[in-house]
Structures are given as structure tokens and as C-alpha cells.
Amino acid sequence: MALYGLVTIEQSVSKSKPKYPFYMIQLELRYSLRSLERHAPWIRRVFLVTNGQIPDWLTLDNPKLTLVTHEEIFPDHDHLPTFSSPAIEAHIHRIPGLSEHFLYFNDDVLLGQPVWPEDFLVPGGGYKVFLAWRVPDCALDCSATWLRDGHCDAACNTESCDWDAGDCVGVDPNLQPSPAPDPVDEDVDHNAEEHLVDLEPGNNSRWEPEGIRPISELSAQERHYLGNDLNPVDQLDTYGLSLLKVNRLYNRRYGPEQRRAIAHMPHLFSRAVIADLQATFADEFTRTSAARLRSGDDMQFAFAYFYFLMSERDRVSVGDIFDTIDTDGSGTWSDREIRTLLTKLRVLPLTREDLDRMWALLRSCAEAVPAAADLTTPPGERYLDSNLPVITKEAVLACPELTTQMGRSLGNRTRYPHRVVDANELVSFTMVRSNSSLLVGALDSLRRAPRKFICLNNNVGAAPESETRLVYALLVDFLEALFPRPSQFELPANYRNRFQxxxxxxxxxxxxxxxxxxxxxxxxxxxxxxxxGQLWSAVCRRRRRTARMVVEL
Missing domain, CATH: 1.20.5 (Single alpha-helices involved in coiled-coils or other helix-helix interfaces)
Structure with a gap:
């Protein structure tokens, strides 16, 4: 199933003066559906989430198309009306009839090449995660690798970085003693006076942050550092702050790391994973849902979803680890299986000392818990120089030193199997502005080599009407070149939907x-x-016949 989220715009469409933002949305949605039908014919059903507006070209009689309003998916109607896409995205999994796994499209995304389920799923099970540019640092000059590294870094000692992810908590650098004399300067007098510096409450460093600057204000060199060509850097003020908010939240739960934004393209989502995510961060998603407008405090949906999917882990018992290593299912460990275990516990390459120490440990464990008489190591599963007894699960479970090692190295696993994919070669992101010359060049590049996923992000703004009309004429020309054939979701030419x-x-x-x-x-x-009437006539005829029979008698 495919799900489209139509951006919410609270304005009517005037016949005398077109409202270009809404016209742009209708334009992109129309051709996105054409691209879907052409390049993903396996899609069985399409849901269109809207605040109520209906494109005038959309057919309403197609059984594959379902219109969904916000009222149908928001459990708390006090949160409506909303004009925040993160608030809407927080409830898309509640659509009645939506399948467990579904593709989610923004209205500005098109398919440029054939797409199949294998583009979103890992063979053998698991999800593909498409990453783009680096998430901005929590503070200027504070690298993500510095967070929680055991050292209080001044650049990271800010509230937005959680005081260097805790490294600066309890550290008081206010007292700055003079350094110890260098042996070379033993005869030089030193100022041993202790200098105190008055600081603002809650700030335990002498470095005063400027605050989080909007990304659009950073220099071109800094913007290049924050991302690459996939990064619509000058639109990231609110979006970027929401990324920072989720990144900070995840640093606390999963530990700091250099995360990357999720590529702007269709993604495969699981309703069960979304429910798990929202149960874990219930308060944060409630605040996001209640927001009328988009803000930096939102739970950015795709970023929160996929890093939750990649970060959540489940505990694995030592007994389950034993069974995983016991590949032949004999209930005992052979020498081959023990070597496999060692490769997971020790640094490669393995040494003879590693083998001897493990064998000695296993021997002592097995002697403490002898194997049952009916358990034996299968023939041919011991090396010629091996003198190990039968190694059973009971013996391993009763061996604290070994269970500690196994639990530390193998005691947790990824809850949701996945594989990270670099989206640079798959996604083309084009910011549509009022500069028609730049737009022509960008669109010609897409004509020459369309990528699998195409995003045309509208950022025309309050440009003069003549320039705006030219931009949309160029877009229509480009889109008609790629997708000239109407989809089954469109009304015939010269027909318009009677409902707005x-x-x-x-x-x-x-x-x-x-x-x-x-x-x-x-x-x-x-x-x-x-x-x-027929019955009454029949009854009357029967009565008359009965009456004649009586008279004759």
C-alpha cells in the first residue's frame, strides 16, 4: 500500500487568482501518482491524507483510492485543526484499512525509475535505512565524537549538548591554578595566585555559547560541512532544530553518535514499529501531536522512526546464545563450535593462548557439572589434540566467568534487522526557487539521468506573479516530459471534480x-x-367461487 501525506494549507482556491502553494501541491501530487502507477504497478491501494481539500482533477470513484481526513486518524480532536506535518505523521499508522507495512510518500516526491519491494527490504528479512547528510552538531565546534568521551570539552559544555553528554556535570573549572613549574624554568618566579571567575548559574565553564544559530545563517563553508548536495540547508531552521531535539533525546537513551538525516524519499514503515516507538516516547509524541504549527520541539517522524529501529536492542539469555552456537543441535559444544564462540569473544586473529585459556575454562566448568549419560559429543567433532569433556548447556550456565563474557559480548541484539544504505546515488533533491535559469539547469540534469527518487521541494516564496508563472510552466513542461500519460486516479480531460x-x-x-x-x-x-393487491384479489375470487358452490348445493 502507498500512503500520501498532503501538506495542510488553510486557504481556498480562488478561480480568479490561483493560490500558487496549493496549486504546486496539486501539481506535484498529480505527477507523483502518475510516477507511482508507471514505476510501482504492484501497489494495490493508495491512501491520501488531507485536511479536507480535494484536488479538482482527482477521481473519487476509483476503488484503489481512499481519502483520509485528520479527524479520522487523530484520537484527540482537541489537537485539531493542525498545520504541522510532524503532528499529522504521528498518526498515519492509525488509518483504517492500512496494511502492516506501507510506503509513505510526501506530495513532493516522484519515482524516476522502477521501484520494487526489494528496494526497501533486505533479502532474508530486515529494513533498508536510507541516510543522507550529517545532522548538525549540538553546538558550534562541538563534534558528536566529543560527547561522553570522558573529557569535559568547552565547546560541548552547553545545555543543548547536555553538558557534553554528562562529561561536564560535576566538573568545576572556575578555579584555575597556575601550572606546575617547568623544570627548564626552575629559576623563574611564577604567579601562584588563584584566579576566580564569576559565571552565570548553571554554566560551569568560561566559554559563553552564542546559542543555536539557524542553519540558513551559517557560511557556505559551514553549510558544506553540515551536509552535501542532498541537504536543503536553507530550509532547515525548524526542521534542523527538530533533528537536534530528537538527536539529543536519543543521545540520552542510546548514547552519543554521529547521526545522519533520513533521505527525502518514500520509505517503508511498519505500524508495529511505530506503535513501539510512540509507546517509548509517549510524552514527546503527545506534545508533537498537540502542536498547531511546526516547531523545533517536534519529534521529526522519519528520523525518530529509523534511528529507533536501528538502536533498539533486546536482551539475549546465555541459554539462547548457547543454542545459537550449537549449530548441529546436539545439545553440546564441539571444538568447531567453541572456536566460533571464541571469534565472537576475542580480538582476531585468535592465538594459541586464546584457545588454551578457553579450553581450560570449559574443562573446569564441565567437571563441576558432569554431563548426563545420554549426552555425548557427536563423532568427529573433537580435534585430535583436544581433551575436552562433554560441554553441555548446564555446564556453561553454571560457569559465571564464561556467562559474564558471553553476556557482555553477545547479550543483546538488534530488535529490528536492518541495513544502512547511502542515498546519494538514489535520490535527487531539487529546491524549486523563483530563479528560472537555475531551475532549467537543474531540471535538465534530471531529464538526462533521472534517479530512482526525485524530490521537487517548493521554495518559491513571495516571488512576483510573472516569475512564479514561469517557474510552474517550466515544472509542468518537465513533468509532462517524464509522465505524459494520465493515471487511473485522474478525471478525463476537461472534467473537474464537483467537490473541493x-x-x-x-x-x-x-x-x-x-x-x-x-x-x-x-x-x-x-x-x-x-x-x-394481488393477494386480496386472489382472496376475493376464492370467496366468490366458494359462495357459488354453496348456492349450487
């Missing part, structure tokens, strides 16, 4: 249903009346 809002459609459907019910009732009443 879902409420109008629902009211018409309600009246149509009432009319159908009334028609059925009237038909039944007419049939009943006819039947009653």
Missing part, C-alpha cells in the same frame, strides 16, 4: 445514501402494495 472539500463529498454521500435507502423503501412499499 471532503465535507462536501461526505454530505453528498450521506444524501445519496439516504436517497438510496428511501428509494429502496419506496420500492419495497410499492412491491408490498402490489403483492397485497
Amino acid at each position: 472539500h471532503v465535507s462536501e463529498l461526505r454530505e453528498w454521500e450521506r444524501q445519496r445514501s439516504l436517497l438510496r435507502v428511501a428509494t429502496v423503501l419506496l420500492t419495497l412499499l410499492l412491491l408490498a402494495s402490489l403483492l397485497h
